[in-house]
Amino acid sequence: MSLKLNVLSLNRTDLYAHALSLFVRSNVHKVLDLSVSQLLDFLIDVADKYTKAPYHTFYHAVDIVTILYYLCxxxxxDMYLTDLDKSILLVAALCHDIGHPGFTNSFQIKTQTELAEKYGGTSTLETYSVHLTMELLDKHSTANSHVVRDTIKDLILSTDMAYHSELVNQADQLVRLVEQSRKSSSSSSNKRKHCTSTALVPSTHLALESRTSLCRILLHAADISNMARPWVISKQWSDLIVQEFFSQGDEERKRKMTxxxxxxxEVCSQPSISLKFGQLILPYFESLVSLLPKSHVFVDFLVANRARWERLDQHKQSPTTIRRVSSDVRATSTTTITTSPSIASATAIKYKRIRLGFRSKSFPTVLYHHHQHHHYQSNVIIEKNNLLPLVNFKSSLLYDTTKTNIESIVLYHPYDQ
Known part of the structure; x- marks a missing residue:
């Protein structure tokens, strides 16, 4: 996997294939006792619950899953986590912004929306996402354990940015705990040097509470990682979140609100917003490096991107027409909008269609999949008793054409290279 993977380059169908591959490779379906077909059903139903907000879409959800897969x-x-931990983490990531309307918790409370009235004034949208997630888990009869569901709820609620400072503290505490564990394991290294299983290494043994804390830390890191990604990807996500921010600001102005x-x-610029956010999250990723030394790559991108934003901030930009990505098919359908100088793009957003394909015994380039009911309305419609070209994804496939379902998939991802 690579941080160069840009989910915004995928059309809707390829997005499903990509998400499915990450879940299958992480054995989520086995842990949750789902077939691959049932897992795909769940993914599609989750996607259907996401809105068409500029930023908080199913694309964002899959992007966070992608970063978590990379982190693990x-x-x-993953050396600190069990398979169940990782499965819970990926499900929470996929569902963490379900139903997000593109307006913040603060807006919900100030305008006394139905969501605020129903889900309260604390983490309103996250609580709403938890509610929708539990409904979907019920529908698909999975993750039925109270412990599993409580942990999924915990993780989704922790994505509220109001908990950022608390998560910084949790990260620092976990760093100290892991360092103590490493010292302890080092002192007993002679006893362990003949062990063949890495599962016996004490440094990887974390109590349940610590593993849950680590999952919160990882999920938050992925959720705020846009500024810590390659520039082209980071800039595209910045364009989308600023669109969402300014749309809320416009609505607040219209309502004569603060x-x-x-x-x-009229006051803020995209570079200034990005610079402030980058300054906020830098200490968090520096703490993450203490836990996961290889995660310095995020800090490196943060520093490099900060320099780009500083240069943009120094130059007054004229109004620019940029392309807003469609919420359904981001690789093939875009809408042109005119924005203020603050959204001006340093470079045009260009979407490159990534060619991905299945390798199978019976169907060399296309995976066909049998679904039992309508799932969603998009450019791809899965209907009862239809064999539908579902994905265009590079994989090895064992396919039973008689049962018309996926028996097993041995996935090879092009970004492994």
């Missing part, structure tokens, strides 16, 4: 499998966070900080297009 490439940066070695405009929320960072959301007034």
């Amino acid at each position: 499998h490439d940066l070695n966070a 405009i929320s900080p960072g959301m007034d297009r």
Whole structure:
């Protein structure tokens, strides 16, 4: 996996394939006792619950899942976690912004929306996402354990930015705990040097509470990682979140409300917003490096991107027309909008269609999948008793054409290279 993977380059169908591959490779379906077909059903139903807000979409959800997969499998966070921990983490990540309307918790409370009235004034949207997630878990009869569901709820609620400072403290505490564990394991290294299983290494043994804390830390890191990604990807996500911010600011102005900080297009600029956010999250990623040394890559990108934003901040930009990505098919369908100088792009957003394909015994380039009911309305419609070209994804596949379902998938991801 690579941080160069840009989910915004995928159309809707490829996005499902990508998300499915990460869940299958992480054995989520086995841990939750789902077939791959049932897992795909769940993914599609989750996607259907996301709105068409500029930023908080299913694309954002899959992006966070992608970064978590990278943290776990490439940066070695999974050495501290069980398979169940990772499965809970990925499900929480996929669902953490379900139903997000594109307006903040503060806006919900100030305008006394139905969501605020129903879900309260603390973490309103996150509580709403928890509610929708539990409904979907019920529908798919999975993750039925109270412990599993309580942990999913805990993780989703922790994505409220109001808990950022608390998570910084949790990260620092976990760093100290892991360092103590490493010292302890070092003192007994002679006893362990003949062990063949890495599972016996004490440094990887964390109590349940500490593992849950680590999951919160990782999920938050992924959720705020846009500024710590390669510039082209980081800039695209910045364009989307600023669109969402300024839309809220416009609505607040229309209602003659006090405009929320960072959301007034007449006062704030995209570079200034990005620089402030980068300054806020830098200490968090520096703490993460103490836990996962390889995660310095995020700090490196943060520093490099900060320099780019500083240069943009120094130059007054004229109004620019940028392309807003469609919420359904981001690789093939865009809408042109005119924005203020603060959203001006340093470079045009360009979407490159990534060619991905299945390798199978019976169908060399296309995976066909049998679904039992309508799932969503998009450019791809899955209907009862239809064999539908579902994904265009590079994999090895064992496929039973008689049962018309996926028996097993041995996935090979192009970004492994």
